[in-house]
Amino acid sequence: MNQTEFIPESYTRSLETGKETWSSPSNIALVKYWGKKPNQIPENPSISFTLDYCRTTTSVAYELKEDTNNFSFELYLDGVLKPEFYEKITTFLERIEPYMPFLKQYHFKIETSNSFPHSSGIASSASGMSALAVCFMAMEKRLNPEMDEVFFTKKTSFLSRLGSGSACRSLEGDLVVWGAHADIEGSSDLYGVKFDGEVHDNFKNYQDTILLVDKGEKQVSSTVGHGLMHGHPFAERRFEQAHENISKLKSIFKSGDLKAFMALVESEALTLHAMMMTSMPYFILMKPNTLEIINKIWAYRNRTDIPVCFTLDAGANVHMLYPENHKLEVLDFVKTELVSHCQNGHFINDQVGFGAKKQ
């Protein structure tokens, strides 16, 4: 692993004031990241679909300041000053400063907003951290205009990872692998790489309808959750299984075998939750409505042969994944059978996307 490539030698330009605005999406893991080593190094490789609609738009306005001993910033979410986020942002700045030595020279005004409701229970850390990282990278590119696109994306992913592990999978699309894996050339524990294997048309424009079962605060933070894998009785086998599942997915993507895809993705989701149920302390993050929805998806699939499956994050919400050509029937199914299990009838239609965009 070589992190020194991300430490700039010097900058060719200087910069006094300016503003960068970018948006970056969330992503949904097919093979899950659960368990980490120090410095946000994953215990196992993961792969995700990048999403499109669920995204964070962030602008960072910067101005040179005199005191260069401390970080200085203010942060607004939807126009409202949010001091409660300062600790998280300061930790992020401390982690990335060795790779961005200019950070203490500026005061930053950070303005951020999400395309999805803040209270929806959807993890905003992947989109939020990657959107912030890409703004800082855009600034660094102004200091160093020779930087090429490939390095720009790679370093943005590297920095995003230091904010929130899964955020490093949000910069590009449509599929991103994070974590070293023998079958994925160029894969790394340090940053995400675009999956460069063959992908059957079945998986193009894949749809993700997110059924919001519980919009409350997360019962277990991801930091605590990852920590539960230390000393977990099934951890080692689980980490091996993630490697095996990525190899299997690679051939599934090539063949277009939707049945095998659905079996693997659902098994990954349930394994993630099984890890939580079998850790000490243990947690059940699914709610009765999560199970109602899963059972209805299975019954619908048996009845209609429509290839719709589910996956879960570390929470109660259900992501329903299906090919684009079944969109109309599936949305009809959502409205007639699933909406009643969603909190306030709330769901979000999303689909595969292609990463961060300059605004």
Ligand code: PMV
């Ligand atoms: O990026 P974190 O530390 O919030 O971890 C996310 C973990 C899962 O969402 C449960 C799985 C994944 O790979 O995204």
